[in-house]
Amino acid sequence: MSETTIRPRAERFLSVLKHCQNLGMTVEQADSQGLILRLPYSDSIVGDPETGVVHGGAITSLMDTTCGISTVCVLPEFEICPTLDLRIDYMHPAAPGKAIYGFAECYRVTPNVIFTRGVAYQDDRDNPIAHVVGTFMRMGKVTQSEALTKAVNEGRA
Amino acid sequence: MSTLNLTAKAREAATSGDYSELISLVPYAKMIGIECIKLGDELVFRLPAQDGNIGNPTLPAIHGGVIAGFMEHAAQLHLIAAMGGQHLPKIIDFSIDYLRAGLYRDTYAQCQVWRQGRRVANVAINAWQTGQAEPIATARAHFKVD
Structure with a gap:
């Protein structure tokens, strides 16, 4: 896939995911090397009201989304890839x-x-908040995913 | 912000079995809509179907991150109950296996503490929709409890 189509495809993918829109996630960077999403800080995602620290669940949502959409960086065509598993340390x-940034790359495609x-990081990617690994299933072009595939390809979400 | 005295609220919840106030104090838990049901001595957590939690809009399905966040928070509340509200557990790591699509309907979760050490606890979490025998996800988490 050409570098120029990766970013718009990632942006359209993100734009159809309602929960991610609610959290205000945006694409920061997308190319063949990987994807960076931005999760802005907001009071509604706080997990510890005494300190204002963000809930792990919001970081999991960011990283599940980042890892999932990073598949567009390596696949020639859009495919639905449901999460098989995800681990966060x-x-x-x-x-x-x-704001919290999520970076993800695909290191093996079968x-x-x-x-x-x-x-997941804030100021420095070398000093991350969390490390993540996630495995995704390739579904190919199955009928169930047609509407979403169309939305992502044509930007009609 | 420490005027909230979360630990005292946790102790109250563990004593009374009513976790609604403790949940409402945590903005993220309130946003995704977590509820806690006490069945005898057991805790069952419920995540009502809610528009804002949708990921894939065509199925529609609940966002995998929301399912994980729900299960992580369920595990934390379960540990608070298991320890009588003496500590507020802090997440160390979280690992989830997705077994079925989480469709746009109510989701339930139940937890089990497999090991409670002095510093770290290991909790398993199962989430289901139609019935407990058909889990949509299974997860495990480590929490720092000292």
Whole structure:
């Protein structure tokens, strides 16, 4: 896939996911090397009201989405790839009040499965909040996913 | 913000079995709509079908991250109950296996503490929709409890 089609495809993919829109996620960077999404800080995703630290669930949503959409960086055509599994290791809590970025890359693509890995970070990608690995199933072009595939390809979400 | 005194609220919830106030104090839990039901001595967690939790709009299906967040928070509340509200567990790691699509309907979760150490607890979480015998996801988490 050409570099120029990756970013618009990632943006359209993200735009159809309602929960991600609610959280205000945006595409920061998308190319053949991987994907970066941005999750803005908001009071509604706080998990510890005493400190203002973001809930792990919001970071999981960010990273599930980042790993899932990072498949567009390696696939020649859009495919629905449901998550098989996801593991998150928390290095330290996110600093309150600041956006969180999710980076993910596909490090192995097979006919049936795509292996992804990534990090959640704030100021420094080398000092991440969390490390993530996720495995995704390739469904190919199945009928059930046609409407979403169409929406992502044509931008008619 | 420490005027909230979350630990005291956790202790109250563990004593009374009513977790609604503790849940309402956590904005993320409130946003996705987590509820806690006490059945005898057991806790069952419910995530009512809610528009804002949808990921794939064509199925429609609940976002996998929301299912994971629901299960992580269920595990945390379950641990609070198991420890009598003495500590607020902090997440160390979380691993989830998705078994079926989480469709746009109510989701339930139940937890089991497999190991409670002095510093770390291991909790297993199962989530289902139609029936407990057909889980949509299974997860396990480690929490720091000291």
